[in-house]
Amino acid sequence: MSSRIGLILLLQLLVVTAVFAAQEIYPFESSHQADLFERLTKETRCVVCQNQSLAESNVPIAQSIKTAIYHKILLGQDSATIKAFLQAQYGDYILYTPPFNQATLGLWGGPLLFLGLAVMYLWRARGKHRG
Amino acid sequence: MMLRVNGQWGRRLHLAIILLSIAGLSYLLWQGLKANPNYQPPLHKLKALPDFSLPNALCPEQLITPMAWQGQPALIHIWASWCQSCIAEHKMVQQIHQAYDWPIYGVVYQDDMQMVQQWLAHQGNPYQSLVADEQGSLVVALGTLATPEWLVLDAKGVIHLRHLGPLTEKKFKQQFLPLLQHLKQEHL
Numbered sequence: 475m476s477s478r479i480g481l482i483l484l485l486q487l488l489v490v491t492a493v494f495a496a497q498e499i500y501p502f503e504s505s506h507q508a509d510l511f512e513r514l515t516k517e518t519r520c521v522v523c524q525n526q527s528l529a530e531s532n533v534p535i536a537q538s539i540k541t542a543i544y545h546k547i548l549l550g551q552d553s554a555t556i557k558a559f560l561q562a563q564y565g566d567y568i569l570y571t572p573p574f575n576q577a578t579l580g581l582w583g584g585p586l587l588f589l590g591l592a593v594m595y596l597w598r599a600r601g602k603h604r605g
Numbered sequence: 606m607m608l609r610v611n612g613q614w615g616r617r618l619h620l621a622i623i624l625l626s627i628a629g630l631s632y633l634l635w636q637g638l639k640a641n642p643n644y645q646p647p648l649h650k651l652k653a654l655p656d657f658s659l660p661n662a663l664c665p666e667q668l669i670t671p672m673a674w675q676g677q678p679a680l681i682h683i684w685a686s687w688c689q690s691c692i693a694e695h696k697m698v699q700q701i702h703q704a705y706d707w708p709i710y711g712v713v714y715q716d717d718m719q720m721v722q723q724w725l726a727h728q729g730n731p732y733q734s735l736v737a738d739e740q741g742s743l744v745v746a747l748g749t750l751a752t753p754e755w756l757v758l759d760a761k762g763v764i765h766l767r768h769l770g771p772l773t774e775k776k777f778k779q780q781f782l783p784l785l786q787h788l789k790q791e792h793l
Contacts, residue, residue, distance in 0.1 A: 522643070522751055524642050534751075535744070535745075535749070537715075538741025538745050539741075541740050542745045542746075564748060565646070568644075
């Protein structure tokens with residue numbers, strides 16, 4: 475029992491140190507800036523490891539992109555400006571939410587189209603059943 | 606929907622629509638399996654050099670700006686001493702430097718400059734100038750993904766070609782040389 479409590483305490487310690495480490499690398503002047511940084515790095519993809527966000531990734535290029543985001547936030551740039559910069563450098567790929575444009579028409583429109591078709595199909599089937 | 610088809614033909618039409626949908630979806634998913642999930646940067650998109658002012662890797666008091674890279678078509682080599690394939694291609698970079706007149710500008714990424722200086726002192730320095738990008742600000746501004754990466758610049762500092770990964774002699778002769786010569790002709 476006491477060993478279990480010890481383990482839990484140890485794990486808590488690990489969590490606390492991890493949070494401290496994250497704060498020390500990118501010290502911000504306000505919590506607003508820190509929130510923006512956290513949000514941006516979670517909404518962007520690591521460009522060389524597609525299943526990780528920038529926040530999760532530690533490869534050199536992800537660190538450098540995070541540093542670039544950090545400096546831009548300190549300069550007072552807003553979320554849209556920073557995202558536009560990242561998009562210009564690394565394409566839509568870096569955004570976890572792809573923008574709506576000609577290339578992504580099928581991506582965004584497809585589900586709606588199928589939903590519409592399904593509703594129409596059900597509507598007809600119901601009509602027939604009644605008739 | 607718009608047209609009402611009843612009876613046997615109606616059922617066949619339904620079946621056909623369903624089968625076609627399944628076939629279409631399967632095709633899309635099959636293509637998805639074979640698609641490359643990695644980001645592939647555009648290799649031929651023209652792009653001006655970003656603005657920067659970074660220390661010279663061999664003499665850190667001196668700052669290098671994009672002005673230093675202009676005047677004639679040139680190569681940019683983005684590398685690091687911790688990057689195995691960069692180290693492996695160093696001999697080839699030396700050969701290119703000795704065999705041709707094109708300036709090679711280096712960008713050392715996230716590196717210990719003492720290591721870089723030692724390495725070049727031992728192995729020879731093919732770089733006309735070498736920028737130390739310790740934080741990776743230039744690398745991000747260039748849109749580089751990983752080391753090594755090669756860029757071909759025109760005389761005005763516009764990037765014409767991007768090559769990811771180690772450069773081979775064949776690739777250099779087939780793609781880089783003709784482009785450099787073409788860019789020189791254009792500039793004259």
